[in-house]
Amino acid sequence: MPKVSILLPTHQSGAHLHETLDSIKAQTYQDYELLAVDDASTDQTIEILQGYPELRIQIIQGRNCGLADALNLGIKCAQGEYIARIDADDLMVPERLEKQVHFLDRHHEVIVCGGWQQYFGLSTFLHAPPASAEQCRANLLFRCDLCHSTLMLRKSSLIEHNLFYNPAFAAEDFELWTRVLNVGDIANLPEVLGYYREDGKSITIKKKQLLIQQNGEIVSASLKRNLGIVLSEKQKRYFTGWTNPFYQKGEKTYIGEQEEAWRDLRMLLLNIYQRNQEIGYYCEAALLKTLRAEWARLRYQLPFFLPDQEVSPDSLFQKVNSLEIMMRKMRSFQRNYRGIYRKYRKIRSILQR
Numbered sequence: 001m002p003k004v005s006i007l008l009p010t011h012q013s014g015a016h017l018h019e020t021l022d023s024i025k026a027q028t029y030q031d032y033e034l035l036a037v038d039d040a041s042t043d044q045t046i047e048i049l050q051g052y053p054e055l056r057i058q059i060i061q062g063r064n065c066g067l068a069d070a071l072n073l074g075i076k077c078a079q080g081e082y083i084a085r086i087d088a089d090d091l092m093v094p095e096r097l098e099k100q101v102h103f104l105d106r107h108h109e110v111i112v113c114g115g116w117q118q119y120f121g122l123s124t125f126l127h128a129p130p131a132s133a134e135q136c137r138a139n140l141l142f143r144c145d146l147c148h149s150t151l152m153l154r155k156s157s158l159i160e161h162n163l164f165y166n167p168a169f170a171a172e173d174f175e176l177w178t179r180v181l182n183v184g185d186i187a188n189l190p191e192v193l194g195y196y197r198e199d200g201k202s203i204t205i206k207k208k209q210l211l212i213q214q215n216g217e218i219v220s221a222s223l224k225r226n227l228g229i230v231l232s233e234k235q236k237r238y239f240t241g242w243t244n245p246f247y248q249k250g251e252k253t254y255i256g257e258q259e260e261a262w263r264d265l266r267m268l269l270l271n272i273y274q275r276n277q278e279i280g281y282y283c284e285a286a287l288l289k290t291l292r293a294e295w296a297r298l299r300y301q302l303p304f305f306l307p308d309q310e311v312s313p314d315s316l317f318q319k320v321n322s323l324e325i326m327m328r329k330m331r332s333f334q335r336n337y338r339g340i341y342r343k344y345r346k347i348r349s350i351l352q353r
Contacts, residue, residue, distance in 0.1 A: 004032040004097055005080030005155070009070040013088035014044035016197060021052050023091040029098035031085070031306055035077060037062045037070040045088075068165035068172040072168060076160060083153040090117075091148040091195040099189060100152040109133075111157045111184035112177065114234060115193030123198040130306065133185035134283035138290040141222055141272075141282070142239055143215070143304065144174035148195040157184055166302070170210035171218065178222045209264050212240045226282075227275040231268075238265055238298060261300055267318055269295055285310060296329035 006024060010017065025035060038045060039062035049057050062070045075083060081175050082104055084097060100113050107113075110133065129145045141147040157163065163185045165172040173249040177186060180318055216236035223229040236259070269291050276282050288311040296302045300320045305328060310346055320328075 002033040002080045003082050003101060004029070004030055004082045005074075005078035006032050006034045006084045006086060007071065007074040007078065007099075008034065008036045008086050008088060009039070009074065009325055010036055010041060010045050010049070010088045011039040011062075011070075012041050012043050013047065014041070014048055017045060017048045018022075019091060020086065020088055021048070021055065023094075024086070025052070025055060026094045026142050027092065027097050028095050029101060032097060033058065033079060035060055035074050037074045037077075039066075039070055040064045063149070066167055067166040068169075071172075072164045075153075075155065075164065078155055080280070081155060083158075084153050085149055085151045086151070086194070087149045089197045089199075091197075093193055093195075096150070096193045097152075099191075099193070103189060104152060104184070105153060107185075107187070108280055109185050110147075110187050110237040111154045111180050112186040113144050113152045113189065113255040114186070115150045116191055117150055117196045118192050119196045119198045119333055121198040124201055126192075127186050127196070128190070131190040132187050132286070133187045136186045136188065137344070138282050138286040139224075140177055140186070140307075141211070141290060142173075144171060144177065146173070146177060146186065146188070147194065147196070149175045149196060153159055161196040169214055169218070170207050171214055174215070175218050175221075176216060178225075180266075182225070188348075216240045223272065227272060227273060227279055229271060231266075233341045234261075235268060238268075265295070265298060269316070273316070288313070288316060296328075300325055 008020070008024075019196070034057045036049050036057050037060045046059065058077075060073060062073060081231045082101060084100070086092060090247050098310055100115070102111060103113050106137065114129065116126065119127070127147050128146065130139060137143070157180075162353060163176060163180055163183070165176050165234075169175040188307045189329075202320055216231075218240045219239040220231040220236050223231060273287065273291060275282065276287055290307045292315070293304050297304045302325060
């Protein structure tokens with residue numbers, strides 16, 4: 001039996017599948033099986049998969065019921081101790097499987113192990129989620145701060161606790177990880193393990209609307225399950241993805257309504273901190289950093305950044321001045337467009353030859 005089952009869902013994936021398979025072929029760790037769950041592709045996807053006999057790819061016919069269903073089918077068919085996720089347009093670094101197997105073999109309390117992901121194509125964003133299990137747990141209260149296409153999962157834990165993707169959610173991964181935390185830890189290796197292709201086609205408008213709406217539902221479910229806090233419908237809207245309804249153009253919110261919402265949000269975040277002191281579901285230091293970053297994001301329209309210093313309850317809602325707002329937004333810009341100058345120099349040197 002293989003140590004690792006690589007789970008690769010495909011659907012009309014012919015455009016970039018060669019590159020993904022080449023990155024799998026280049027792995028330094030070779031004790032794996034490759035499961036391709038195909039959902040009724042009519043392009044060259046199947047022919048490309050069949051063109052790699054050295055990878056001994058098992059092509060599983062999906063039920064054409066969406067990504068979550070395909071992933072659940074792959075989990076049930078996997079023979080490996082660990083399941084490594086990869087999408088059909090993303091890439092693995094050569095040492096990815098080797099490093100994650102080594103980590104999971106030594107950390108039996110960890111059910112999901114991920115890493116950093118470098119974007120390429122239309123974006124040069126580096127998604128660098130936190131390494132520690134404590135900070136991962138806290139961040140997952142509000143957002144899916146994991147790189148799905150770099151994750152390696154412990155299959156026995158998934159099966160034993162019936163942890164499968166829920167097809168009712170557009171953010172099926174985020175919803176699953178919030179349930180995984182009830183039985184074990186999630187951690188990341190603090191290094192790039194994969195490359196994410198940003199071509200502007202990854203998320204449809206319809207799916208993005210669902211993600212925005214359902215993010216608040218997932219946050220609400222986590223708070224109720226973990227801390228016994230029940231959100232109102234209005235409070236769920238605080239935690240919708242990408243947008244803040246109190247700054248969104250077209251929303252008829254007035255200054256008085258915004259100020260009332262800030263007061264309510266502040267009381268809610270403080271309640272989360274106080275309830276956790278009683279229950280202890282989250283590491284206090286990690287939770288305070290997450291709460292501070294979420295407050296700054298919602299109150300001041302800032303990117304989500306964990307503070308470099310420790311956060312105390314007294315500094316949780318410390319005012320952010322205009323200079324700091326500008327500096328954080330510049331830092332976010334650099335994070336999203338890192339490497340542009342290097343690429344410009346490389347192109348210029350080629351043109352000057």
